[in-house]
Amino acid sequence: xxxxxxxxxTSSIPNKAGLKxxxxxxxxxxxxxxxKIDPRPKPKVEILELKDYKKAARTLYQxxxxxxxxxYCSRHLEKDPExxxxxxxxxxxxxxxxxxxEGVVLVVKGDANTNGDGVDxxxxxxxxxxFETVAIWATPESEVETTTPLDNPGFxxxxxxxxxxGCKRVFGQLFNVLQDKCDEVMGxxxxxxxxxxxxxxxxxxxxxxxxxxxxxxxxxxxxxxRFIDPVAGIGYLESSNLTNTSIYExxxxxxxxxxxxxxxxxxxxxxxxxxxxxxxxxxxxxxGKWKYLDDxxxxxxxxxxxxxxxx
Numbered sequence: 001x002x003x004x005x006x007x008x009x010t011s012s013i014p015n016k017a018g019l020k021x022x023x024x025x026x027x028x029x030x031x032x033x034x035x036k037i038d039p040r041p042k043p044k045v046e047i048l049e050l051k052d053y054k055k056a057a058r059t060l061y062q063x064x065x066x067x068x069x070x071x072y073c074s075r076h077l078e079k080d081p082e083x084x085x086x087x088x089x090x091x092x093x094x095x096x097x098x099x100x101x102e103g104v105v106l107v108v109k110g111d112a113n114t115n116g117d118g119v120d121x122x123x124x125x126x127x128x129x130x131f132e133t134v135a136i137w138a139t140p141e142s143e144v145e146t147t148t149p150l151d152n153p154g155f156x157x158x159x160x161x162x163x164x165x166g167c168k169r170v171f172g173q174l175f176n177v178l179q180d181k182c183d184e185v186m187g188x189x190x191x192x193x194x195x196x197x198x199x200x201x202x203x204x205x206x207x208x209x210x211x212x213x214x215x216x217x218x219x220x221x222x223x224x225x226r227f228i229d230p231v232a233g234i235g236y237l238e239s240s241n242l243t244n245t246s247i248y249e250x251x252x253x254x255x256x257x258x259x260x261x262x263x264x265x266x267x268x269x270x271x272x273x274x275x276x277x278x279x280x281x282x283x284x285x286x287x288g289k290w291k292y293l294d295d296x297x298x299x300x301x302x303x304x305x306x307x308x309x310x311x
Contacts, residue, residue, distance in 0.1 A: 043132075043214055044109070047106065047107075059134045060096070062205075071276070072174075073170050074088050075274060087162045098154065104139060105134065106134070107131050108131065133216065140233070174261065182236065186236075189292050198236050200237065201236070216247070217250075235253060238281075242279060249281075254293050255279045257279070
């Protein structure tokens, strides 16, 4: 229990005659509480090497296991869990591989690269091994084609695995619509300058055991300090979890538009709606408010979520 009553402090201040004892009045003392210091070591953020792209994909697979958008993409394969897992993994592998060469992929490897049992697998690409956290960013120069699968060998293989329904959901709906919505949102800037300096968060995710360690904050800070802010870039992301929008706001992102996807499949015994939602968010220059935020929200009639009701 701390003693919050402030008392005069005496200190010895040297002068020409020697030491003089001075009493500092209570009124001059600051009542501001000292800032809390996080005792945890700061996570080490690194650029992912191409040789580790499959391990990074496994990390994201675990991170998005319960994600509504990820489930929507492969819901048609619900009766074949093994094929569904392979398709989900192939899609993530293609994203990681593509952006290692065409963007920026960050990783927090953690104290040890482990499998589900905590066994160190750093020396081998074990089928169960993962990192702690992975983030994929598209830069203004990135040229990863997501709407035409045959232009990317990885997406072409995924397309053959997932079948017509999966192609419709992933390429015809998700990727195509999100690209159109990006153009619409950034089109609010009639001069077209912001979209030319756009840095898009494609994926960020931590394995369940790695959450709460500060990895996500460390990754956002790393990306902002080293890539986005030095060039006065604009940040952009699509949140697949409405409750996460309040987290992204801590890093300067503000929601401007929600996008809804609806399928026609019954899900589970409760006939759950075949539906998912994504919220588009934009970060202004150096984390400030995007200058077109209010214009965009008015254009799309966006209602800012009441975060207190989402907990």
